[in-house]
Amino acid sequence: xxxxxxxxxxxxxxxGAGLLVWEFAVMVFALPKYLLPSPLAVADAxxxxxxxxxxxxxxxxxxxxxxxxxxxxxxVVVGSALGSSRTLQRGFYPLALLLQMVPLVAIAPxxxxxxxxxxRSTIAAACIVAVFPVLASTLDGMRGTDAGLRExxxxxxxxxxxxxxxxELPASIPSVVTGCRVxxxxxxxxAIVGEFVSGYAGDQAPxxxxxxxxxxxARTDLVFSAVALSACVGFLxxxxxxxxxxxxxxxxxxxxxxxx
Amino acid sequence: xxxxxRGRVTSGDAGANSAAQSQGVSVSVRQACVRFDQxxxxxxxxxxxxxxxxxxxxxxxxxxxxxxxxxxxxxxGLASGSIQFQDAAGxxxxxxxxxxxxxxxxxxxxxxxxxLANVALPLELEGIARGERLDAARAMLERMRxxxxxxxxxxQLSGGMRMxxxxxxxxxxxxxxxxxxxxxxxxxxxxRIALDEELLMLVRESGATAVLVTHSIQExxxxxxxxxxxxGRPGISQIPIPISLPSRxxxxxxxxEFASFCAVVQxxxxxxxxxxx
Amino acid sequence: xxxxxxxxxxxxxxxxxCVIACGEAKQPSAPNTPTRIRLQLNWVxxxxxxxxxxxxxxxxxxxxxxxxxxxxxxxxxxxxxxIDQGVCDAGIASGDQILQLRQQGGDLVAIYNxxxxxxxxxxxxxxxxxxTLQEVWKGAGNLAxxxxxxxxxxxxxxxxxxxxxxxxxxxVTASFLGDATIASQCFITSEPPLMDLAKVPxxxxxxxxxxxxxxxxxxxxxxxxxxxxxxxxxxAAMQEGWRRYMxxxxxxxxDIAKLNPAMSAEVMNMGAERMKPLLFTPWTQAHGLGSxxxxxxxxxxxxxxxxxxxxIRPQPESLMSNMLPPKPTTPK
Numbered sequence: 001x002x003x004x005x006x007x008x009x010x011x012x013x014x015x016g017a018g019l020l021v022w023e024f025a026v027m028v029f030a031l032p033k034y035l036l037p038s039p040l041a042v043a044d045a046x047x048x049x050x051x052x053x054x055x056x057x058x059x060x061x062x063x064x065x066x067x068x069x070x071x072x073x074x075x076v077v078v079g080s081a082l083g084s085s086r087t088l089q090r091g092f093y094p095l096a097l098l099l100q101m102v103p104l105v106a107i108a109p110x111x112x113x114x115x116x117x118x119x120r121s122t123i124a125a126a127c128i129v130a131v132f133p134v135l136a137s138t139l140d141g142m143r144g145t146d147a148g149l150r151e152x153x154x155x156x157x158x159x160x161x162x163x164x165x166x167x168e169l170p171a172s173i174p175s176v177v178t179g180c181r182v183x184x185x186x187x188x189x190x191a192i193v194g195e196f197v198s199g200y201a202g203d204q205a206p207x208x209x210x211x212x213x214x215x216x217x218a219r220t221d222l223v224f225s226a227v228a229l230s231a232c233v234g235f236l237x238x239x240x241x242x243x244x245x246x247x248x249x250x251x252x253x254x255x256x257x258x259x260x
Numbered sequence: 261x262x263x264x265x266r267g268r269v270t271s272g273d274a275g276a277n278s279a280a281q282s283q284g285v286s287v288s289v290r291q292a293c294v295r296f297d298q299x300x301x302x303x304x305x306x307x308x309x310x311x312x313x314x315x316x317x318x319x320x321x322x323x324x325x326x327x328x329x330x331x332x333x334x335x336x337g338l339a340s341g342s343i344q345f346q347d348a349a350g351x352x353x354x355x356x357x358x359x360x361x362x363x364x365x366x367x368x369x370x371x372x373x374x375x376l377a378n379v380a381l382p383l384e385l386e387g388i389a390r391g392e393r394l395d396a397a398r399a400m401l402e403r404m405r406x407x408x409x410x411x412x413x414x415x416q417l418s419g420g421m422r423m424x425x426x427x428x429x430x431x432x433x434x435x436x437x438x439x440x441x442x443x444x445x446x447x448x449x450x451x452r453i454a455l456d457e458e459l460l461m462l463v464r465e466s467g468a469t470a471v472l473v474t475h476s477i478q479e480x481x482x483x484x485x486x487x488x489x490x491x492g493r494p495g496i497s498q499i500p501i502p503i504s505l506p507s508r509x510x511x512x513x514x515x516x517e518f519a520s521f522c523a524v525v526q527x528x529x530x531x532x533x534x535x536x537x
Numbered sequence: 538x539x540x541x542x543x544x545x546x547x548x549x550x551x552x553x554x555c556v557i558a559c560g561e562a563k564q565p566s567a568p569n570t571p572t573r574i575r576l577q578l579n580w581v582x583x584x585x586x587x588x589x590x591x592x593x594x595x596x597x598x599x600x601x602x603x604x605x606x607x608x609x610x611x612x613x614x615x616x617x618x619x620i621d622q623g624v625c626d627a628g629i630a631s632g633d634q635i636l637q638l639r640q641q642g643g644d645l646v647a648i649y650n651x652x653x654x655x656x657x658x659x660x661x662x663x664x665x666x667x668x669t670l671q672e673v674w675k676g677a678g679n680l681a682x683x684x685x686x687x688x689x690x691x692x693x694x695x696x697x698x699x700x701x702x703x704x705x706x707x708x709v710t711a712s713f714l715g716d717a718t719i720a721s722q723c724f725i726t727s728e729p730p731l732m733d734l735a736k737v738p739x740x741x742x743x744x745x746x747x748x749x750x751x752x753x754x755x756x757x758x759x760x761x762x763x764x765x766x767x768x769x770x771x772x773a774a775m776q777e778g779w780r781r782y783m784x785x786x787x788x789x790x791x792d793i794a795k796l797n798p799a800m801s802a803e804v805m806n807m808g809a810e811r812m813k814p815l816l817f818t819p820w821t822q823a824h825g826l827g828s829x830x831x832x833x834x835x836x837x838x839x840x841x842x843x844x845x846x847x848x849i850r851p852q853p854e855s856l857m858s859n860m861l862p863p864k865p866t867t868p869k
Contacts, residue, residue, distance in 0.1 A: 032642025034618055035550070105541075109707060117679070117704045148368045151335065156385040157357045166384075170372045196543075201684040201703035209684050209705070215543045216685025217846075218617065218634070218641045220550065252372045252413045 037221035042228070045221035052203070052210065053222075057229045059199075059206035063119055063191035064233055067126020071183050075131050076176060079138025083172075084164060089139070100132040104190060108197040117198045122206065125194025130183035137179025141172025174253050177245035184241045188234040207233075283467030284312035285345045285353055285436045287332060292341035294327050301327040304341070305498060307488060311348045314463060314470045315500075316480035318525065319490030325473045326441055328490070332471060333360055333439045345437075355437065358386070361430030361468070363440040367422045369414040369429070376401065376410045379429045386433075400432045401425075404458070420451035424458070431462060438463060438470040445475060452476075453510075456483060460508060477529070481505075481521045482512055489528045499528045541707075542579075543685070545613025571604040572767050576756070577628035578609050579616045582796040584726040584786070584808035585651065585754055586629070588826075590796075591789045592778025601770040609796065620645055620759050627758045627771070632751040632837055633687045635856055640849050647755035647857045649772045649827045651779070653818045655745050655753040656725035657688060662717055663738035670746040671696050678718030681706040686722075687846045691749045694844030725815065726808035733807050751837040752829055752857075768860040776827045776861060783809070783816060829857045 019039045025031070026038040033041060046053060078096070082089040104125060111121040145168050153163050195208025205213070207226045214222035287309040294302040302324040309315050317325045330336045332343055334355065345353040353359075369378045376397050377384075383393035401407050404424055414422055423443060430438065440459075444452045460483050463470045474480050480487045481503055489499040503521050505512055512518055578586060589607065592598060598605040608625065610616070616628040617635065621643040630638075635645045659673050659680075667673055674680075674692055680701035682689050693699065704712075706722045710731060713721045723729060723741060732739045744750070756775065758768065782789055786809035787802070794802040820830055834853035841847045 032621065034638055034641035034643055035622070112707075113711065117702070146368075148364060148366055149370065152362075152368050152381075153385070155333075155335070155357060155360070155362055156382050158385045162385060167370070170370070173372075197705055197707060199705065201682070201705070202698070205684065205703075211547065212543045212705070213685030215546045215550075215615070216683060217687070218615075218637045218643070220641065223547065223550075252415055254415070 034218040034220050037224060041221045042224045045219070046225040046228075049222065049225070052205070053207075053225055053229055055204050056207040056210045056226065057233055059119075059204055060188065060191050060195065060208065060230055061233045061236070063122035063194065063206065064126050064188045064237060066119070066123040067128075067190055068130055068180075068184060068187040068237060070123065070127040071130035071187060072134050072180060074127070075134025075179070075183070076138050079135040079176075080142060080164060080169065082135075083139045083142030083168065084160070093139075096132060096135055099128065104129055104193050108194055111194065112198040115198075118200050121198040122191050122194040122208075125198075126187040126190035129190030129193075130187035133179040133182040133186065134176065135179075137175045137182075138172055141175030142168045144175065145171040173248055177241070177249065180241045180245070181238060184237040185234045188230055188237065192230055283348075283436055284310075284469035285347060285355065285359070286311045286350075287437070287469065287471075288342075288344045288346070289328070289332065290342045290344075292328070292331055292343055293339045294324075294331055294336060295339040302331065305490075306341075307498065307500065309469055309471065311346075312467050312469055313486065314460075314472070314484045315486050315488060316472045316474060316484030317488045317490060318474060318477060318480050318529065320492070320529075324490055329439050329441055329471060329473045332437075333362060357382075358433055359436045361433065361435035361438045363423075363426055363430050363438070363443040365442045365445045367414070367426040369422060369425060371414050374411050374413060375406070375417070375425050378414065378425060379432050381429060382433045397428075397432055400428045404428050404462070418451075419447050420455060423447065423455060427459065427462065431466060434466065436468050438466075438468045440470070440472045440474075442473055442475060444479070452479070453513075457510060459483065477522050477525050478513065481518060481525060482508055487521075487525050489525060491529065491531070501525055501528065542610075542612035542614065543683075546615040549613070549615055550618065571599070571602050573604045573606065574598075574627055574763075574767070574771060575606045575608060575625040577614065577616050577619055577625035578607065579614060579629045581609050581611060581799065582607075582793050583800060584730075584790075584793075584805050584812060585656070585724070587786060587789060587793065587805075587809060587812075588651070588779025588782040589756075589775055590778070590793050591782035592774045594789060594792055595778065595781065597774040597777055598771075601774050603767070603770055603774065605771075617643060617645060617757070620757055623759065623762070626763060627756055629754060630757040631753045632755060632834065632856070633753075633841065635755070635757055636838065636841065636847060636851070637687070639851055639856070640847055644760045645757045646760050646855070647752065647757045647829065648768050648860045649756040649775050650752045650829045650857075651754040651756075651827070652725075652752070652812075652815045653821050654815045655688075655743070655750050656812075656815055657686075657753060658723050658725065658741045658743045659720045660713070660723035660728055660732070660739050660741050661720050663740045665718070666740040670742040670744070673720050673742050674699050674701075676701060676718070676720065678702070678720065679704050679716055681712065681719060681721040683722055687841055688744050688747075688749055688751075690846050691840055691844045692744075692747055695747055695749075725811050726805075729811055730804045730807035734801075734804050749837070749840055750833065752833065755829075755857075765860070768858075769862075772827060772860045773862050776825060779816070779826045783813065786810075824859075825861050828859050828861050831857065 023038050023040065026036055037045070082092055107128065108125055111124050115121040115124055149167060149171065153167050158166070192208040192211070195206045196212055199206045199209040201209050201213070207230050210226045211223055214226065289305055289307045292302060292305045293300065305324065305328050317328060319325045327336065331338060345355050347353050370381065373381070376394065379400055380393045380397035383396060398407070398410065401410060404427070406421070406424060406428060409417060409421065414425070417425065426443070444455050447455065456479055472480070472483060484503055487501045487503060489501065491499070501521070501524055505517050505521070506515055576589070582590060593605060593607065617630045617638045619625050620628040620630065621638060630645060630647070632647065635647055638645055659670065661673060667676060674696045678701055680699055680703050682703060683706045684703070701720065710728070713719055713728070714737065721728070725741070729739060729741055787806050790802040790805040790809070794800060794805060816826065821828065831853035834856055838847070838850050838853065842850055
């Protein structure tokens with residue numbers, strides 16, 4: 001219990017200090033609300049619009065989680081495929097890289113044309129942004145499989161499938177988990193950017209639409225609220241991934257296990 | 261001190277019994293050469309190993325000891341020469357993964373599997389059913405008095421324990437040929453002595469032919485019936501030294517014979533006769 | 538006004554936060570040199586700014602001792618905030634934006650108004666289109682609007698929530714063309730002329746049908762930042778520019794089209810045609826192009842306050858000032 005408090009207290013203190021400085025700065029410089037709202041103003045706006053913001057957060061969370069799930073599946077499968085064949089790797093890795101380079105803001109309108117409005121294209125947007133870190137880390141993990149272990153498998157004449165399932169995949173899990181941690185945050189960003197262009201507005205408007213609408217109304221306080229909530233969604237997803245990673249790795253990986 | 265370079269060698273000491281002897285294979289290495297990218301790693305190596313014999317290879321670093329071992333095990337190909345296997349009756353044999361057990365210095369256990377699952381791995385890769393292979397693994401672990409750590413992960417074991425688990429894995433398929441590449445090199449002296457004893461006992465019980473590459477002259481002399489000294493880079497000159505000790509157990513290191521054989525091996529290692537060979 | 542504009546606004550606001558400590562920008566104040574005015578548009582050069590450009594091309598600002606710098610915007614600038622922060626001396630803002638910024642601590646004043654009636658509307662394919670704006674609002678199909686525009690909140694309060702599926706308004710004509718039942722937000726000088734040119738029959742429902750009719754395209758300044766004399770000269774030049782432009786749009790449109798490669802002079806001519814009834818109204822005939830009626834501001838304040846969009850209700854006179862020449866000009 002004491003250790004939990006010791007872990008949580010420092011960042012909370014820093015956060016609290018930061019909020020105080022912020023409030024103070026707004027007061028001292030007499031900043032208009034549309035430029036930089038004070039933390040209290042943001043809290044006030046959040047409370048007043050809480051149902052709309054929570055509904056929006058739920059939509060964005062759905063898009064993020066959906067996109068993340070697709071990204072992990074595609075990333076691990078394609079990464080494994082590329083990792084097992086040098087030819088495939090040479091042919092397709094540059095294309096995967098290209099996908100990463102094209103800015104989502106440019107692709108997003110195309111997604112709407114192909115997939116329609118709403119969750120389908122926002123999930124696709126989240127997936128596109130999140131897939132590459134998973135792919136690259138899976139590929140890295142597979143290529144980095146210990147040569148000594150590989151030799152053991154070749155000594156016992158293990159087949160390709162056995163080699164992948166029993167050696168390369170487990171060996172790459174630490175790397176994949178790292179890639180997934182990065183992808184978690186990115187999928188929220190992707191969801192929100194996608195929502196700018198394809199989100200359904202109305203009562204269930206996702207956070208991306210809330211941000212856009214609030215900007216138009218000069219409601220910077222609501223923008224901050226929405227951004228803070230999307231950060232929360234990101235944190236939750238990140239926490240989920242970390243917890244999953246701990247579960248998978250706790251018994252054997254240096255990052256999690258305690259030596260006897 | 262120096263017996264015949266080739267051919268059958270009788271080891272006068274207590275050890276291998278004839279029933280177990282039929283389990284091992286004989287290895288005939290003829291003029292084996294290995295090249296890596298134009299660099300010669302092994303030059304014209306030749307040796308005959310009898311079924312169930314325990315041979316140790318010592319030599320300078322880079323002198324080709326490991327290369328010879330790996331060539332015997334089929335891990336690398338020969339540039340020229342041949343390596344052939346025969347059973348106890350002299351009939352030629354094809355050696356497959358079922359017949360060879362390897363032990364490496366790093367152990368090479370899968371870190372995400374328990375000890376039991378690691379030991380069962382060779383059987384699993386062969387396609388043996390789960391219940392059967394786990395039973396075999398358990399039996400092996402029991403023989404080596406490792407049952408207590410069945411469920412542990414490799415990271416939770418000491419270096420010595422990990423090595424013993426690696427040995428269990430190598431032996432679980434009952435190999436006819438056991439190849440060990442400096443298995444105890446990373447361990448402390450005390451652990452090493454204990455494992456030497458255990459290795460000898462296991463090899464005798466299984467009757468397999470054993471080839472041990474080691475840096476430790478003492479270990480080589482204590483365990484092997486013949487010590488092959490590879491001198492030069494690559495091991496151009498090979499000097500087999502038959503070892504005959506009154507006892508190879510814990511007290512074996514304290515005998516005069518042991519000391520003198522160690523001296524011989526050391527002598528050969530350092531150049532032997534003045535004339536280059 | 539496209540959505541990309543709002544996305545980039547967020548980035549710009551982040552930059553503004555860094556500009557805070559620098560304080561307000563100072564105006565150059567040498568009396569003998571021409572007064573420099575940076576005018577920030579909120580869109581690309583188009584018919585909706587035709588008169589401003591006409592005055593520029595004819596040298597009217599220069600003759601008045603002003604040096605006007607027109608800064609165009611591909612969509613994304615938060616213009617009201619920029620005026621308030623002094624990034625520009627004047628800019629294009631709508632009455633509801635000025636009102637909303639007032640809620641958030643800003644203080645802008647509209648000095649010249651372009652459209653006497655709001656150019657915003659909902660555009661549908663002519664086939665199967667209903668009769669009234671309310672029917673459109675309560676119809677079926679997609680509704681592409683810019684979330685955050687107070688007019689839609691007002692319609693939602695007046696007619697009840699829309700029964701259509703609300704999608705973002707992207708100013709992408711492809712989504713309109715491919716959708717038979719869609720009702721899309723439109724700006725009278727943008728989308729309808731494009732459809733006219735493409736020979737696509739459409740029906741435009743002006744937002745003013747609902748009774749909500751704010752001054753949608755005004756030139757605004759930050760209170761107290763531009764001297765009255767400068768404001769007067771500026772407005773006089775603009776007024777004359779608009780008179781000339783509306784008299785002969787085809788004369789000026791080719792030059793404007795050069796500044797905006799995405800739109801042809803032909804489409805601009807069509808846009809100018811559609812603009813006429815929104816510029817020449819009984820009020821402007823009586824009081825001159827560009828002038829504003831405080832009662833209209835009051836009406837906007839009342840409607841938005843009643844539908845819960847705003848809380849602070851300023852006096853109309855604090856949101857606008859008529860800096861026009863006293864004699865009204867009669868259009869030809």
